[in-house]
Amino acid sequence: xxxxxxxxxxxxxxxxxxxxxxxxxxxxxxxxxxxxxxxxxxxxxxxxxxxxxxxxxxxxxxxxxxxxxxxxxxxxxxxxxxxxxxxxxxxxxxxxxxxxxxxxxxxxxxxxxxxxxxxxxxxxxxxxxxxxxxxxxxxxxxxxxxxxxxxxxxxxxxxxxxxxxxxxxxxxxxxxxxxxxxxxxxxxxxxxxxxxxxxxxxxxxxxxxxxxxxxxxxxxxxxxxxxxxxxxxxxxxxxxxxxxxxxxxxxxxxxxxxxxxxxxxxxxxxxxxxxxxxxxxxxxxxxxxxxxxxxxxxxxxxxxxxxxxxxxxxxxxxxxxxxxxxxxxxxxxxxxxxxxxxxxxxxxxxxxxxxxxxxxxxxxxxxxxxxxxxxxxxxxxxxxxxxxxxxxxxxxxxxxxxxxxxxxxxxxxxxxxxxxxxxxxxxxxxxxxxxxxxxxxxxxxxxxxxxxxxxxxxxxxxxxxxxxxxxxxxxxxxxxxxxxxxxxxxxxxxxxxxxxxxxxxxxxxxxxxxxxxxxxxxxxxxxxxxxxxxx
Numbered sequence: 001x002x003x004x005x006x007x008x009x010x011x012x013x014x015x016x017x018x019x020x021x022x023x024x025x026x027x028x029x030x031x032x033x034x035x036x037x038x039x040x041x042x043x044x045x046x047x048x049x050x051x052x053x054x055x056x057x058x059x060x061x062x063x064x065x066x067x068x069x070x071x072x073x074x075x076x077x078x079x080x081x082x083x084x085x086x087x088x089x090x091x092x093x094x095x096x097x098x099x100x101x102x103x104x105x106x107x108x109x110x111x112x113x114x115x116x117x118x119x120x121x122x123x124x125x126x127x128x129x130x131x132x133x134x135x136x137x138x139x140x141x142x143x144x145x146x147x148x149x150x151x152x153x154x155x156x157x158x159x160x161x162x163x164x165x166x167x168x169x170x171x172x173x174x175x176x177x178x179x180x181x182x183x184x185x186x187x188x189x190x191x192x193x194x195x196x197x198x199x200x201x202x203x204x205x206x207x208x209x210x211x212x213x214x215x216x217x218x219x220x221x222x223x224x225x226x227x228x229x230x231x232x233x234x235x236x237x238x239x240x241x242x243x244x245x246x247x248x249x250x251x252x253x254x255x256x257x258x259x260x261x262x263x264x265x266x267x268x269x270x271x272x273x274x275x276x277x278x279x280x281x282x283x284x285x286x287x288x289x290x291x292x293x294x295x296x297x298x299x300x301x302x303x304x305x306x307x308x309x310x311x312x313x314x315x316x317x318x319x320x321x322x323x324x325x326x327x328x329x330x331x332x333x334x335x336x337x338x339x340x341x342x343x344x345x346x347x348x349x350x351x352x353x354x355x356x357x358x359x360x361x362x363x364x365x366x367x368x369x370x371x372x373x374x375x376x377x378x379x380x381x382x383x384x385x386x387x388x389x390x391x392x393x394x395x396x397x398x399x400x401x402x403x404x405x406x407x408x409x410x411x412x413x414x415x416x417x418x419x420x421x422x423x424x425x426x427x428x429x430x431x432x433x434x435x436x437x438x439x440x441x442x443x444x445x446x447x448x449x450x451x452x453x454x455x456x457x458x459x460x461x462x463x464x465x466x467x468x469x470x471x472x473x474x475x476x477x478x479x480x481x482x483x484x485x486x487x488x489x490x491x492x493x494x495x496x497x498x499x500x501x502x503x504x505x506x507x508x509x510x511x512x513x514x515x516x517x518x519x520x521x522x523x524x525x526x527x528x529x530x531x532x533x534x535x
Contacts, residue, residue: 004058004096013198018188019046032177034166035300035425041075048072050204058096062089075301076330080116087115106140126163129181147189154182165329168367169427232276243531246287255311256283257293268386268395269315272324275300280532281501289528290383300425302330308338313346320349320392324378326371327356351396357408359448360421370423373462373501373512374406384526405515407449412508424503442480445511457515458493464510467502
């Protein structure tokens with residue numbers, strides 16, 4: 001009979017083996033309703049686990065695996081997988097049982113589920129991995145076939161609507177596809193049931209951490225790419241090399257910090273971040289008068305808690321740190337964990353402002369609104385207040401005011417079609433239809449945004465390309481937007497047109513409008529020196 005530590009070792013090797021083998025298929029399934037990176041993200045965690053396999057007792061292995069996958073994966077999957085492993089390890093306690101039987105295994109699954117629910121706020125039926133994990137726990141407790149139960153639970157997600165994660169933005173369009181996380185749970189359980197021994201850790205470590213055609217965590221399949229696995233890493237090095245007078249890279253970390261910062265200044269520091277692929281957001285806005293540090297994750301994948309914690313502690317100058325976080329599950333989870341770690345480990349006071357400006361999601365929807373272009377305004381306002389020596393609460397309040405008074409809406413172009421209300425990660429929009437004229441597109445952008453903007457205020461208007469629209473076309477679109485606002489008696493006080501928050505090389509644009517007041521105007525005009533914005 002295998003010992004508990006041997007059983008956990010087999011479990012972890014099976015998870016890693018399945019994740020690496022099935023990465024492309026999980027990406028394909030995820031691409032139906034979300035941004036198609038679940039398999040790639042899971043494979044990053046699996047590759048990291050294979051390269052640094054945890055040892056020790058069963059509980060120690062689970063706890064060690066938790067930290068490794070959380071740090072490696074990022075996104076929403078990283079903290080969710082990490083907390084599941086951590087809680088399972090905690091459920092075992094300090095003294096492992098000699099052997100993990102069915103009831104004990106059921107208790108570990110229940111602990112994992114509770115952990116995922118604590119930080120992910122998901123329930124059974126929300127079209128997540130929980131739809132497979134709940135049946136697994138029940139089958140183990142009753143002595144049933146856990147693999148069959150997991151498969152049935154995974155298959156049941158086909159006809160349900162996603163309520164959590166990026167797939168939730170697709171609404172009814174998420175029906176008809178299985179959840180990749182639930183399928184992964186089912187396939188791990190089936191592999192364990194079939195009894196085929198998983199590869200050794202050495203064999204797993206020798207394999208690719210990311211499938212060969214994945215091209216470094218993201219959907220882009222061509223371009224100036226050297227080593228796919230080093231895509232973001234090399235990009236950060238190149239960015240710092242080109243702008244060494246403004247930014248530096250924290251040694252050994254995917255963190256861009258303001259060059260020449262004084263960590264003894266007694267000023268509030270401002271930190272933001274998110275998946276790569278949205279450049280110049282966020283690294284392009286690091287500099288005097290804006291961000292003190294930015295944490296780029298993998299392409300379209302939020303940074304890990306350890307990455308954010310390192311940035312937070314590195315730029316802390318004695319007056320606390322403000323986190324500006326776009327409203328995506330992965331960003332929120334990872335920044336929340338990092339704030340708790342920074343407070344516990346280094347005594348850093350952290351305040352958080354969540355940007356949720358995307359009116360493509362109805363205000364009364366159960367799905368949280370996404371964060372898009374108003375993020376830039378929040379970063380600028382917060383950076384200006386911090387530079388003036390404002391207290392942490394006041395810096396946070398200024399950023400929240402910008403968010404409260406700003407709204408955004410995006411449209412992506414696909415040949416002769418356009419996606420209206422699209423997300424910045426390629427998430428489906430409200431509808432897809434034939435490509436329309438610039439005047440009609442301007443109306444489609446302005447109407448939903450202006451409906452929620454103070455009717456009497458002067459306007460800050462930001463029109464950002466999504467990375468694949470030429471500046472000439474953006475200027476045409478802005479002219480039509482300007483005419484439309486003029487016709488409605490709205491005054492454009494300040495404006496920016498260009499690529500500021502992109503989606504790799506997606507043709508399209510995001511319109512962001514902020515209702516200005518005297519204080520917001522002053523802070524927007526305050527001095528700043530960054531790669532992407534100088535005042």
